[in-house]
Amino acid sequence: MTFVRATREDSARIRAFLEGASSVADISDELVDGFAEHLDGRSIGGLYLATEDGTILATCVITVVQAHEAYLSGIRVLPERQDQDVTEEFGRFQLEEAGRLGADVVRVLVHVDNAAAHQLLQDKLGFEVVDQWAVGEINPIPAPDGTTHDAGPAWAVDRERLTAFLRAQGGVGLWSGGRETEVKSLALSELLKRVEAGGVALSPNEGAIEALALTRVQTREVLHIEYLKDLGHRLSTLLDHLWSEARAWGASRCRFGVSLGMAERLRSIVPNTEITWRGSVLERRLPLNPSEG
Numbered sequence: 001m002t003f004v005r006a007t008r009e010d011s012a013r014i015r016a017f018l019e020g021a022s023s024v025a026d027i028s029d030e031l032v033d034g035f036a037e038h039l040d041g042r043s044i045g046g047l048y049l050a051t052e053d054g055t056i057l058a059t060c061v062i063t064v065v066q067a068h069e070a071y072l073s074g075i076r077v078l079p080e081r082q083d084q085d086v087t088e089e090f091g092r093f094q095l096e097e098a099g100r101l102g103a104d105v106v107r108v109l110v111h112v113d114n115a116a117a118h119q120l121l122q123d124k125l126g127f128e129v130v131d132q133w134a135v136g137e138i139n140p141i142p143a144p145d146g147t148t149h150d151a152g153p154a155w156a157v158d159r160e161r162l163t164a165f166l167r168a169q170g171g172v173g174l175w176s177g178g179r180e181t182e183v184k185s186l187a188l189s190e191l192l193k194r195v196e197a198g199g200v201a202l203s204p205n206e207g208a209i210e211a212l213a214l215t216r217v218q219t220r221e222v223l224h225i226e227y228l229k230d231l232g233h234r235l236s237t238l239l240d241h242l243w244s245e246a247r248a249w250g251a252s253r254c255r256f257g258v259s260l261g262m263a264e265r266l267r268s269i270v271p272n273t274e275i276t277w278r279g280s281v282l283e284r285r286l287p288l289n290p291s292e293g
Contacts, residue, residue, distance in 0.1 A: 001057065001086065003093045006047040008039045014047070017056040021076035031061070031074040038074075044101050047074065050090040057081050058090050062098055065177075065184040070103035073181070082116075091125045099286045106286065107183050109133055111279040118280070127282040134263035135180045136275040139253035141223065144244040151203035151211070151234070151241035154195045158202065158209075162191055165202075165209040168231065174281060175214060175227035180257025183281050186214075186227055201241055203234040211238040217249045225256035228266065236269055 006014060018032045038047035038061050050058040058081070061074035072094055077087055098106045108127070110117045121127040154162065166172065166188055175186040194200050194214055203211045210232035216224045223246040230238070246254065256263065260278055267273035 001089060002051050003090065003097075004049050004051065006039055006049050006059075007041070008036075010049065011036065011039065013056060014049070014059065017059065017078075018076060020078070021059070022079050022082060023076055031059070031076065035059075035061075035074070045070065045098075048094070048097065050086060050093075057086050060090065060094050062094060062101065063182065064098075064101050064103060065182060066190070068102060068104040069184050070098035070101060070106045071182050071184065072098075072106060072108040075108075087120055088124045091120065095125065095284060095286065104286055104288075105185075106284045108282050109181060109183060109279055110282055111277070114279070118282075121282050121284075125284065127284045129280045130283045131174055131183075131281040132260035133183065133257070133279055133281050134260040134275050135255075135257045135277040136263055136267075136273060137253065137255050138266075138270055138273050140272075141246050141252060141254050142243050142270055142272075144240050144247065149203070149237045149240050150205055151201060151238045152205050153198070154200040154202050154212075156192075156195060158195070159192065161202075161207075161209050162195070162212075163188055165212055165229075165231075166191065169229070173227065173229065174259065176257030177214070177226050180224070180226075180255055181277075183257075201238060201245070203238040203241070210234040213238055213242060215242060215245075217246070217251050220250045221252060223249070223251040223254045225254060225258060228256070228258045228262045230262070230265065235265060239266070239269060 014035055035047055044064040045062040048060050048062060049056050058077040059074055060072060063071045065071045095106060110121065173186040174183050176183055199215050201213045202209050211230040211234035213225060214227035216226065218224060263275055267275065
């Protein structure tokens with residue numbers, strides 16, 4: 001079995017393979033229509049193939065989402081080869097390649113009902129479950145109640161408060177910056193960059209932060225919630241601020257990729273919240289010396 005990074009010359013046979021392959025771990029079949037974006041060679045990582053005698057047996061997308069962090073997606077295997085050693089051997093290659101690309105940690109999302117993927121990743125490849133994740137939608141966004149609430153945007157002067165907020169969670173969190181289905185670390189440096197760019201909201205406006213959200217608006221129609229955390233009882237207050245801001249931007253619906261616990265709290269506050277996918281965030285720390293893995 002041979003492992004290679006795919007190129008545009010592989011497009012036709014990749015499409016034929018994806019139409020008949022089965023998903024091993026990740027969320028949807030978006031790879032069928034979107035695989036070409038991983039073939040341009042302009043980003044670190046890409047779409048990788050496991051082949052045998054010229055036949056594609058499996059695919060995987062390795063994305064370096066930020067410095068020292070890789071994310072695995074697009075894992076597909078021919079149905080007739082899923083019970084063989086293809087997935088384990090290809091998985092070990094993915095870890096080696098992620099390390100070669102500079103990653104110290106590798107993550108993947110696995111559906112809650114995918115017992116086979118959980119077993120492979122945890123028992124064979126050394127991954128551990130670090131969080132539960134949910135992807136969903138709110139349509140339409142609720143109308144704000146018009147009350148002035150103790151919530152608002154974060155500013156540079158909030159640095160010490162933001163630092164204390166992250167420290168209360170061990171100094172780092174997980175967020176879906178860029179895509180609801182792509183999980184990466186939220187460190188203080190990244191959080192402060194987002195403060196400068198806009199899209200960070202908090203509550204209360206003074207004193208210790210109890211609730212925090214990172215958002216972005218896409219095409220002025222969709223509000224994306226990329227991070228949501230509440231340490232107290234401020235979530236409703238924070239959400240009402242977000243709905244007011246979203247309406248001002250012209251957004252009518254919301255997409256989110258957040259921890260399952262926060263998604264369920266979101267649904268308890270906003271009845272029309274729909275959780276469309278739920279599963280586990282699995283993580284593998286790579287050894288500093290590849291020979292140790």
